[in-house]
Amino acid sequence: MSSRFDEIREHMQIIDAEGAPVGKVDKIDGDRIKLTRDSSGMGSHEGHHHYIPRGLVADIEGDTVRLSARADALEAIFETEEGGEAA
Numbered sequence: 001m002s003s004r005f006d007e008i009r010e011h012m013q014i015i016d017a018e019g020a021p022v023g024k025v026d027k028i029d030g031d032r033i034k035l036t037r038d039s040s041g042m043g044s045h046e047g048h049h050h051y052i053p054r055g056l057v058a059d060i061e062g063d064t065v066r067l068s069a070r071a072d073a074l075e076a077i078f079e080t081e082e083g084g085e086a087a
Contacts, residue, residue, distance in 0.1 A: 004059075011036075023036060032054060033052045034050075056074075
């Protein structure tokens, strides 16, 4: 778990473990990062807010949040607005 989680701010860029863009931070919601609706459109999830669990944050580099997972694995990990896994 990143000890720098409190440094994450609105509109920071989120990238996967390989540097590919994932989206932008809307806000912190408890122990999750809420993605902006317009940046969380991956596959069937387009147009919905998605959440990334705190445990996936590997590092913060300037205005960028780096995750420990690749983008192609994130679709299975995304949480929906209701707090469950995305279908």
